[in-house]
Amino acid sequence: MDDAQLRRRSALIAEALERDPATLEGWLATLPEEEARAVRRALELQARPDAGNLGGVSADRFAHALAAAVDRGAIPAAHAGDRFGPWSLTHKLGEGGMGEVWKAERADGLYQGAAAIKLLRADVDRHVLARRFAREREVLARLDHPNIARLLDAGLADTHPFIVLEYVEGRTLLEHAAQRKLSTRARVSLVQKVAEAVAHAHGRLVVHRDLKPHNILVTDAGVPKVLDFGIAALLDAEGQAGDGLTRATGRALTLEYSAPEQVAGTATDVRADVYSLGVVLYELLAGSRPHQPKDGTRRSLEYAIVHDEARPLAGSFDASLVAVLARALAREPERRYPTMAAFADDLARWLDARPVTATTPTALQRLLLWSRRNRALSIATAAALVAVTVGLVAAIWLAEQARGQERVAVAALADAQQQALRAKAALARAESESSRAEREAANAQQQAAIATSESDNAKRGEAKALAAEAASRRDKAQAESEAGKAKAVSAFLVDIFQAADPEKAKGEKLTARDVVDAATTELDRRFATQPETRAELQRTLGTTYTSLQRPDKALPLLLAAANAEEAKSGKGSLERARILLSLALAESDAEKFADAVGHYREALPIVEAADGPVAESVALGKVYLTFAQCKVEPNDACLVTSEKLAEDVRARLGETHWLYAEAQNGRATGLSVIGRWREVPGVLRPLEPILLTPPPGKVVSALTIRGNLAISIYRSGDIVGAAARLGPLTDDLAKVLGPDANQTLIHRWYLAEFQRQLGEYRDCQAQNAQLVEVRSRTSGPDHALTIDVLSKAAICARAANDPAAAKAYFDRALAALPEKDVPPQRSVLRALVGLANVAIDAGDLPRATALLDRSQALITALKLETGDEWLMLCALRATVRSATDAPGAAAQLSADFATPTGARTAGSHALKGILSYVLAQAGQSDRAREESATARKLAATRIPATHPYFAVLDHVDAIASGDPAKKAATLAALETAAKRPATLPLAPLWFTL
Incomplete structure (x- = not known):
């Protein structure tokens, strides 16, 4: 079927929906046989089972009862407190040409909830509107889409007909965009979702015909909801007029958003909705509508809509977006998108930086679109x-x-x-x-x-x-x-x-x-005789490698650029100082924190003298310096830089300035590094108003800081709350940066870890499997970050009782490990600890011992004897040793956990549980039961009661009791709870480590 046939078929179906049933067959008889058959088939499709019996009242009975009710006399006016089925009215929300809309609450005690109830107005000619009210109920019953306000119920209360709709708490589309200061992309994304919703309705033979910002509400979560579906197609001239130019005429249209054919009174089809939604998008982007009356009168506006082309979108908007809008707003229907789905698809193409169908891109435009996609x-x-x-x-x-x-x-x-x-x-x-x-x-x-x-x-x-x-x-x-x-x-x-x-x-x-590897390889050859040019490119490529998480390749390039600038302009050069800031950031990523601190301290005074004490370049440099300082000297003194920065920003710019959020995030990061992570939520939570409305260009930073807050909440013990925050954040990062971006992957890594902690092992395994695929593709199969996620995937596969997959991940990780740990990498250390955990669970204690020995060497090289990795290493070593020397293992682990670093185990249910297990195996029953009780109390506030962890503690208590029968019974119960066999000694992963 070509476009012309599709448009004619669409117009015929729309006309059929408008016709009185008594005249429908006679009209169908005038059509060619094939078209009449197609229209009948379309009319049959609209009859959904759920439309026939909603709320216990069939569509036909509802219509007949409604007609009888209005025949019996006046419908009484509604008042707050009136009951309509299980719903009780609270207050009136508004009214239109056909009915009043009230907010109502569930009053039967079955559950708590709110709804919007539409009632037939008591002050209009009810005989004219009764049939349309019944038909609205039938139309809405056909629609089931997340971006359409749903029909919940319908019925009759005494003589009062009512329709119950989903109550949408939110702002109108224009209000939401203005309040949130949405970007062009975010505004287009909202309208694209609305277009998909309207296309869903068109597919069920429902045409809106009154699309306008007032009929689109957006929830606080950013979800658009289309209201009043089917109403405009059902109303007639009897609808009440609004104020000013917003007056319903003819087919209950709102003039400012009406298509030319609607205003002219000629035949309309789904393309009228395309036009109306185009006007909505135009106003959302430009702040005005595409047609303005010359003299401010209604007649002048009607003339402009019918006879004039819409004004092109002005300003610095992308040419492809301008073309999409121009096609949607074409005066003649045949020049518009033939369907709402086609309009939605072109908006999606623009959002994905693909060529749109509204225009043929030039070669330059194709190149620009390619760069946006990639x-x-x-x-x-x-x-x-x-x-x-x-x-x-x-x-x-x-x-x-x-x-x-x-x-x-x-x-x-x-x-x-x-x-x-x-x-x-x-x-x-x-x-x-x-x-x-x-x-x-x-x-x-x-x-x-x-x-x-x-x-x-x-x-x-x-x-x-x-x-x-x-x-x-x-x-x-x-x-x-x-x-x-x-x-x-x-x-x-x-x-x-x-x-x-x-x-x-x-x-x-x-x-x-x-691409960057190719550029670096060509650099020396192409610019052998141009040292200054080579230095500029070395700096650019170095910072790019840092963003790609390849500090090993960034460092030599940035160091060479700094040396070249020093030879050219001297050590005090401002440009050299800026290069040193980039070099220090790469050194931090490479775990060379002492070198980073030295370069930050050398560069920041020069940059601060040039840019000012609260310039962004200086503020971010001090934030990163705080992190590096705390890594080198994990004590309160390392926080001074960020605390002083926060005071300066507060005094000069105020607490609502974005840089104050950056400064406080630096302090929070330092607190986390030195082990004071319980204080971090208190530092970051007050920043949420700033983080939810970041300035232009700071969306990713805001999402990252919100991610830091979620992680700090997790470390404070609220794993469920942290996971609830991190999931939507990760989705938002994927939308802004792309699913393969490093920040997206980091947050997905944490999300998988939360899932593991909560016992959602299958989800954790699936999440890590995806991370393995993306990291292998973007960072490389042998990259430390890839090895890290391979170890995590192996842990989750073991916990999910998928030993074959666990072995595959384990073997891939072992094969990808570097031959020598030069330079030492923290990601490799994490992977080694994870692989040792898997080896213990598989019963391969010699392999686990070798992995732990290598881990210890890395901890020493990285100077992490006071870090979390050291505590995990202690727990793993004790577990392995307990198989042959339980008393020695218990003594060593007790001594390790008694150190200042070990004091952090007081808040860890995982480490407390492991200690209780090692003590029980060593026969120290009283201490084992004491530590087990502490672990159980901590876990009860953090993980679900159905988690296998509690069955593990039951087994620990049985070991401490010395009763072989209890020990055997609790081990069997543990295997049942975990849905997998247990290998002794129990690996720390059983304790959620």
């Missing part, structure tokens, strides 16, 4: 291209300035030469006059002296002009050199960028790492 690939060149653009502009400006100076110098030289000629002529005249007469000799000599002086002045002017000309030539040469350098960099980056084009990559899927 954000990970284009990030490698984005910063450098910006620098190149600025460099080109600056170089061109400098060249123009040099050319201007050259023109001035040449003019000055010509003027000096003219003065010299005049001086020479004067000297000749003076000499001639001197020879004629003796009496004029004195005068001649005087004239000669003057002429000689003028000649000397002219020579000095000529020398100055020559010097100015030389200086201008040097400036010109330097400007041309800068322009040449910028063009060379541009050409280099374009070559590298084009190499990543799938059309030129011979079908291979290239990653951002591939």
Whole structure:
């Protein structure tokens, strides 16, 4: 079926829905047989089972009862407290042409809930509206979509007909966008969801015909809900008028959002809804509607809608978005999107940075769209291209300035030469006059002296002009050199960028790492004789490697760039200081915290002197310095930098400024590092108003800080609350940055960990399996982060009773481990500890011992003897030792946990549980029961009561009792609760470690 047939078929179905049933068959008989058959089939599809019997009242009985009710006389006015079925009215929300809308609450005690109840108005001609009221109930029953307010119930209370709708707590579309200060992308995303909802209704033969911002509410969670579906298609001229231009006429349309054919009174179909939603999107983006009456009258507005094209979207909007909106707002229906689904699809294409069907993209537009879709690939060149653009502009400006100076110098030289000629002529005249007469000799000599002086002045002017000309030539040469350098960099980056084009990559899927690797490889060859250009690119590529979590590759590039800048401008150079800040960040990522602290302390005073004490560059540098300082010296002194920063920002900018949130986040990070993580929620929670409405460009930072809050809540013991926060945050990060972005993956890693802690092992295994796939693809199969998630996937697979998958992950992780731990990496340490946990659970204690020995060497190299990894290592070592030397294991673990670092175990149900297990095996029954009781109390507030952890503690208590029968029974109960066999000794993963 072509577009023309589809449009005609759609119009016929819409007309059939409007016709009176008594005249329908006669009208169908006038249609060609094939079209009549298609319309009948469509009308049959609208009859859904749930539309026939809702709330115990069938559609037909509802209509007949409603007609009988209005025939019996006036419908009484409603009042607060009136009951309608199980619902009790609380207050009136509003009223329209057909009915009143009240808020109601469930009053039968079955459950608590609110709803919106629509009642037939008592002050209108009820015979005219009764049939339409019944039909609205039937129409709404067909619709079931998350972005459409649902029909919940319908019925008759005495003589009062009512319809119960989902109550939507929220703001209108325009109010929500203004209050949240939504970006263009966020606004388009809301309308795209509305378009999908309306397309769902069109598929069930329901046309809205009154789409406007007032009929679209957005919840606090950002979910749009379309209201009053089917009403506009059912109302007629009897609908009550509104204020100003918002008056219903003819088919109950709201003029400002009506399609031209609606205003003209000609045949309409689903494309009228496309137009109306286009007006909504236009107003949401531009702040005004596409048609404005010339004289402010209704007649003028009607004329503009029918006869004038919609004003193009003005401002700095993307050309593709302008084209999409122009097609939706085309005056003739045949030039619009043929369906609402097509409109929704093009909006989705724009959101995904794919070419839209509304326009044919140019080659440049295709390249730009490609870079938006492949954000990970284009990030490698984005910063450098910006620098190149600025460099080109600056170089061109400098060249123009040099050319201007050259023109001035040449003019000055010509003027000096003219003065010299005049001086020479004067000297000749003076000499001639001197020879004629003796009496004029004195005068001649005087004239000669003057002429000689003028000649000397002219020579000095000529020398100055020559010097100015030389200086201008040097400036010109330097400007041309800068322009040449910028063009060379541009050409280099374009070559590298084009190499990543799938059309030129011979079908291979290239990653951002591939692009940056290629650029780095080519760097020395392309710029061997251009050290300054090479240094600029080294800096750009170094920072890119840092963002790709490859500090090992970032460090040599950034160090080389810093050295080149030092050789060029000296140690006190501002540019060198800025490079050092980037270098320090990469050093922190590489666990070289002492080096990072040194570079931060060297660079920050220089940058602060140039930018100011509360500039963003300085503030973020101090935040990162706090983290590194606390890693090097984990005590209260390391917090001073961030605390002082927070005080400065509060005093100069106020607590509502974004940098205050950054400063407090730095303090919170430091508190977490030094073990004072219970204080972190108290620092971050007051920031939530700022974090929920971040300034432009800070959305990702806000989401990250909110993620830090969720993680701190988890570490404080509220695992359920943390998981509830982190899930939506991770989804938001995936929408903003993409599912493969590093920040998204970090938060998904934590989400998987929360799932493991809560005993949701299958979900944890699935989450980690996805992380393994993405990390292998984006970071590389041998990257430390990939090895880390492989170990976590193996743990969850063991807990989920999938030993085959666990072994596969375990073997992949072992094969990917680096041969030598140079440089030492914390992610590798985490992976080793996780793999040792798996080995113990599988009964392979020799392999576990080898992995723990390597872990201990890494802890020493990384100076993490006071970190969480050391506590985990102690628990794992004690578990292995307990198999052959339970008393020695108990003594060693007790001593480890008695250290200042071990004091942190007081709040860990996992470590307390492991200690109780080791003590019970060593025969220290009283202490074992004491530690078990503490562990049980801690766990009761953190994990579900059905968690196998509690069965583990039952087994520990049985061991402590010395009763073999209890020990055997609790072990069997443990295996039943965990749905998997247990290998002794029980690995720490049984205790959620």
